[in-house]
Structure formats: structure tokens, C-alpha cells
Amino acid sequence: MDDGKPTESKPKWWSRPTRQHAVAEPGSPEGAQQTPPPAPAEEPVSSPATAAETAVQAAAPSPATAAAGERTAVAAARPQPLHQPDEYSTPPYGEPGPWAPAPPVQRPMATPAHGTSVPPAYGTPQPPSAPPTGTPQPGPPQQHPQPPAPPQPQPQQAHPVPQPTQWLQYDPWSTPGGGPQQPLLHPGGPVPHAPRKGRRRGLAVVAALLFAGLTGVLGGGVGAYIERHGGITTLELPQAGREDGGRAPDSVAGIAASALPGVVTLHVSGGGEQGTGTGFVLDEQGHILTNHHVVDPAGPSGDITVTFSGGETAVAELVGKDSGYDLAVVQVKGVSNLKPLPLGNSDNVRVGDPVVAIGAPFDLQNTVTSGIISAKERPITAGGEKGDGSDISYVDALQTDAPINPGNSGGPLLDAKARVIGINSAIRAADSGSGPDGGQAGSIGLGFAIPVNQGKRVAEELINTGKASHPVIGVSLDMKYTGDGARVGEKAQDGGASVTPGGPAAKAGIRPGDVITKVDGQRVHSGEELIVKIRAHRPGDRLRLTLERGGKEQTKTLTLGSSAGG
Numbered sequence: 001m002d003d004g005k006p007t008e009s010k011p012k013w014w015s016r017p018t019r020q021h022a023v024a025e026p027g028s029p030e031g032a033q034q035t036p037p038p039a040p041a042e043e044p045v046s047s048p049a050t051a052a053e054t055a056v057q058a059a060a061p062s063p064a065t066a067a068a069g070e071r072t073a074v075a076a077a078r079p080q081p082l083h084q085p086d087e088y089s090t091p092p093y094g095e096p097g098p099w100a101p102a103p104p105v106q107r108p109m110a111t112p113a114h115g116t117s118v119p120p121a122y123g124t125p126q127p128p129s130a131p132p133t134g135t136p137q138p139g140p141p142q143q144h145p146q147p148p149a150p151p152q153p154q155p156q157q158a159h160p161v162p163q164p165t166q167w168l169q170y171d172p173w174s175t176p177g178g179g180p181q182q183p184l185l186h187p188g189g190p191v192p193h194a195p196r197k198g199r200r201r202g203l204a205v206v207a208a209l210l211f212a213g214l215t216g217v218l219g220g221g222v223g224a225y226i227e228r229h230g231g232i233t234t235l236e237l238p239q240a241g242r243e244d245g246g247r248a249p250d251s252v253a254g255i256a257a258s259a260l261p262g263v264v265t266l267h268v269s270g271g272g273e274q275g276t277g278t279g280f281v282l283d284e285q286g287h288i289l290t291n292h293h294v295v296d297p298a299g300p301s302g303d304i305t306v307t308f309s310g311g312e313t314a315v316a317e318l319v320g321k322d323s324g325y326d327l328a329v330v331q332v333k334g335v336s337n338l339k340p341l342p343l344g345n346s347d348n349v350r351v352g353d354p355v356v357a358i359g360a361p362f363d364l365q366n367t368v369t370s371g372i373i374s375a376k377e378r379p380i381t382a383g384g385e386k387g388d389g390s391d392i393s394y395v396d397a398l399q400t401d402a403p404i405n406p407g408n409s410g411g412p413l414l415d416a417k418a419r420v421i422g423i424n425s426a427i428r429a430a431d432s433g434s435g436p437d438g439g440q441a442g443s444i445g446l447g448f449a450i451p452v453n454q455g456k457r458v459a460e461e462l463i464n465t466g467k468a469s470h471p472v473i474g475v476s477l478d479m480k481y482t483g484d485g486a487r488v489g490e491k492a493q494d495g496g497a498s499v500t501p502g503g504p505a506a507k508a509g510i511r512p513g514d515v516i517t518k519v520d521g522q523r524v525h526s527g528e529e530l531i532v533k534i535r536a537h538r539p540g541d542r543l544r545l546t547l548e549r550g551g552k553e554q555t556k557t558l559t560l561g562s563s564a565g566g
Contacts, residue, residue, distance in 0.1 A: 270302020320462030359408030371402030422449030474503020
């Protein structure tokens with residue numbers, strides 16, 4: 001991407017200089033280089049002395065070495081030795097014989113200012129006793145005459161080939177005068193058997209740089225992988241091992257596991273209406289107990305479908321129903337492996353006992369909620385949508401805070417031993433809605449269940465006779481009375497006597513206008529509450545009624561009668 005910066009390559013501090021084949025000549029412009037001319041083609045042999053002189057001259061171009069270079073060039077141009085050997089084989093002027101090999105010498109190197117030593121050129125032959133390479137030699141170069149030696153056959157050497165140059169190791173901070181200094185060059189290749197300390201250091205630096213680069217690349221790759229995938233390996237969170245599925249029988253899970261197979265969901269349709277509710281199995285014959293208002297939409301010819309907890313479905317038939325108790329019984333046939341739920345005793349229930357409710361709120365079957373019994377003998381009335389009072393139910397209910405919602409109706413309320421102690425029937429909505437399945441509001445912690453003792457009796461009567469009997473005392477109540485208690489009306493609704501002649505109340509001495517205030521010692525505040533208390537008993541039970549007549553309190557005892565329900 002072009003960001004406005006120069007795109008040509010920049011020298012880096014770690015860049016290595018390339019090999020050069022040019023030799024800087026003294027007096028040439030800075031940076032200008034010339035390639036040394038090749039040796040003349042007519043020179044067949046190059047002596048070792050000539051090659052050594054050429055190497056030293058190229059490595060240290062100074063006035064002294066320049067003059068020596070000129071002499072060497074003249075000597076190289078001649079095909080004959082400098083002089084003819086005498087007959088005594090004595091080399092004159094201190095020069096070596098014409099055919100004797102040049103002795104090994106060490107040429108002094110130029111010493112820069114401040115005493116910084118210039119390393120010698122690679123490939124310069126040194127005698128065993130010579131000082132180490134790079135040590136400056138005092139004084140001018142010395143040459144000593146050597147005795148002539150017999151001619152030795154010399155191997156033929158090809159024309160000298162210019163050797164590639166290499167950069168020398170030098171300290172850029174030790175430049176004399178602080179000015180720029182051109183790097184030193186020397187011809188010839190490196191000597192394999194004599195590696196320099198500076199070269200080893202350079203190789204170590206290069207290796208370290210390569211290692212650092214490789215480490216950076218690997219580290220970046222690992223970091224990117226960890227960022228994308230959350231780790232080098234798949235992340236596994238600590239988790240508890242598998243346990244056996246058993247739970248304590250009195251726990252919510254244990255109660256639910258025991259009771260769910262006996263709970264069913266009912267789908268009812270007919271007469272342009274449909275509804276959903278819950279029920280539970282009473283026996284192996286397929287009788288199922290539920291609420292009256294659950295099956296009432298089916299009418300005389302509607303459809304009732306039962307879905308079991310495992311998902312199996314079956315068609316059910318209505319056995320009997322009673323709106324006064326808000327209970328009904330249906331039956332499925334041809335279904336095996338039914339699991340009836342055991343029935344408890346609602347008289348044994350105490351406020352605060354834990355309970356579990358099972359149902360299908362909003363058609364969500366097998367829903368389990370839990371709570372406690374928050375009150376007992378709570379007189380409630382439900383229904384009344386028809387307007388004539390025929391659908392009103394009077395229940396002396398168990399109150400619970402176990403969440404109950406529309407669709408829970410008809411489901412079981414279970415105690416800690418998974419026994420049915422009530423039939424979920426109504427809820428108190430937060431608004432003015434009173435219908436148990438009207439959908440006006442959800443649970444606010446006020447649910448009501450029909451005590452199982454009453455449900456058992458009504459279910460047995462519905463299975464055996466198709467109808468349920470209602471206990472009565474034989475009086476007509478003034479439902480418009482606003483005082484405390486239940487007042488016996490002056491006349492019946494049809495204009496007849498308010499106290500049935502020969503009925504239980506007449507036999508006990510109850511008269512029109514009496515205000516009944518207690519039933520078996522329990523206070524009643526309205527006519528509805530008196531009906532609820534009477535309906536909580538069976539026909540034939542004996543009741544003790546407390547009443548007020550003319551400002552005086554009296555107690556009457558009677559035996560409950562019976563009337564056919566609907």
C-alpha cells in the first residue's frame with residue numbers, strides 16, 4: 001500500500017555488504033571505482049612474489065605501495081629476469097636469484113590515527129615465527145639478500161584472475177577525526193583453515209537474528225491461533241462426573257419421577273369451543289379425574305383426547321361431571337400399563353407442608369412446580385360465567401403458593417410422599433378476572449385445590465352412578481344480606497317457604513330470619529361460606545350450627561340431607 005513514503009529499499013543496520021570487484025584508486029572521486037585490468041595475455045607465468053605484491057597493493061593503496069606496484073608492473077611486463085646470474089650463482093644487489101622462489105614475507109600494514117590497527121588481508125602467507133596477523137611492524141619493509149638456490153620446477157599458473165573483494169570487520173565509531181571512512185577492501189577469498197574471530201561473531205549474530213525472526217513468526221502464529229480458538233488445544237471446562245439418576249423419594253425430583261407417568265394432558269373440543277387441561281389416572285380401568293370446566297366445552301358430543309407423559313395418545317369418553325364440585329371423570333379404553341396415582345388424606349395436611357403441582361400450563365405438559373400449603377379450608381367460589389349460577393362451584397379449598405397457571409386445572413397436588421392431596425382447580429388473578437383458565441393473568445402465588453377427600457367421594461359417585469349427591473340442610477339463604485353471617489331468607493326464590501318442611505333444618509328448629517354464624521365452631525361470614533362448609537361434608541354427616549335469633553345466640557344440631565347434583 002502506498003502511504004507516501006519512498007518505496008526503494010533502505011539499508012538496515014543488519015544488512016550485509018555485497019562483494020565488490022573494484023579497487024578504489026588514490027585520488028579518484030569519492031565512491032568511484034575502477035576494475036583492475038587483467039594480466040597481459042602474453043605473460044604465461046605469475047610468480048608468488050608478484051601475486052603477493054599485487055594483493056598487498058590492492059589492500060593498502062598508499063604512496064609507498066603505489067611505487068612498489070609500478071615496479072611490479074614493469075617486472076611483470078618483462079619476460080626475462082632483472083639480471084643474468086653470474087657464473088658463481090651469487091645474486092647481486094641483494095635481490096633473489098632469477099629462478100629462486102620468493103621467501104615468505106609479512107608486509108606492514110598502514111596504521112590509522114589514534115592507534116587503531118587495520119587487520120591484514122586474508123590470504124597473506126606468514127612464517128611460523130611471524131607475529132599474529134594484524135600486528136603492525138615498525139619501520140620500513142626490509143629485504144635481505146638470499147643465497148641462490150637451484151632452480152626448482154614451478155607449477156604453471158594461469159593468468160591471475162581478479163578475486164572478489166570482501167568487507168572487513170571494522171569499528172564505525174573509531175573513525176579518525178569523526179568523519180566518514182570508506183570500508184577497507186582486500187582481494188582474495190577467505191581461508192578455510194583460519195576463520196577470523198570477527199567472522200564467527202558475525203555468523204553468531206546472523207544465527208541469533210534468524211532465530212529471533214523464526215521465534216517471532218512462530219509466536220505470532222501461536223498467538224493468532226490462541227486468539228481465534230481460545231487456546232492451543234480445545235478448551236475443556238471442569239465438570240462433575242455422571243451420577244446415578246436416583247433422587248430421594250421425598251425430594252421434588254423424586255416426587256415428579258414417581259408421579260409423572262400417572263399424569264395426563266386433555267385436549268377438548270366441541271360446540272365451537274376448545275380447551276386444554278390436566279388429569280390423573282385413578283385406576284387400571286382407565287378412569288381419569290379432572291375438573292368440570294376442563295371437559296365442559298366438549299358438551300354431549302365433543303371430542304376428548306388424552307396424552308400421556310410419554311407422548312402416547314388415546315381417545316377418552318365422559319363418565320360423569322358435577323359443576324357444584326367442579327369435578328369430572330373420563331375414561332380411556334384399550335390402554336395398558338396405566339399407573340394410578342395413590343390418594344392421600346387431605347385432613348392430615350398442615351399449613352407449611354411441602355407440595356408439588358403437575359400440569360400443562362398453556363399446553364406445556366409435564367410441567368412441575370413446587371411450594372407449600374399456605375392455608376386450609378379457604379372457602380372459594382368459581383365459575384358463574386353462565387349467569388344462572390348453575391356453573392358456580394363452592395370449594396373449601398387448600399391454598400398453595402406452588403405456581404399454578406391456566407392449563408394446570410385438574411392436575412394433582414402431591415404431598416412429600418407423592419400422594420394426591422388435592423385437585424388444582426382455581427387461581428387468584430392479579431386483576432379482576434376470576435376464571436381459572438381465562439388467561440387473564442399468570443400465577444401470583446395464590447392457587448387453590450379441591451381437597452382429595454371431597455374429590456374421592458365425588459369421583460366414586462360419578463363412576464358408580466354418573467352423578468354426585470350434594471349435602472343440604474333444607475333452607476333458602478338471603479344472598480343479598482350484607483351483615484356478618486348467613487341469613488335464612490323469609491321466602492324461597494320461587495316464592496315458597498325458605499325452610500323446607502320436614503327437612504334437616506326444620507327438624508332442628510331453624511326458622512326464617514335466623515343468622516347462622518358458625519358451623520362446627522368455625523365462623524362463617526356470608527351465605528357462600530356456609531354453602532362451602534356444608535359441601536365439604538357428606539350427606540348424613542351431623543353438623544352443629546350456631547345462630548343468632550332476636551339478639552341471642554343459640555346452637556342447633558342436624559343431620560345433613562342429600563340432593564342430586566348436576
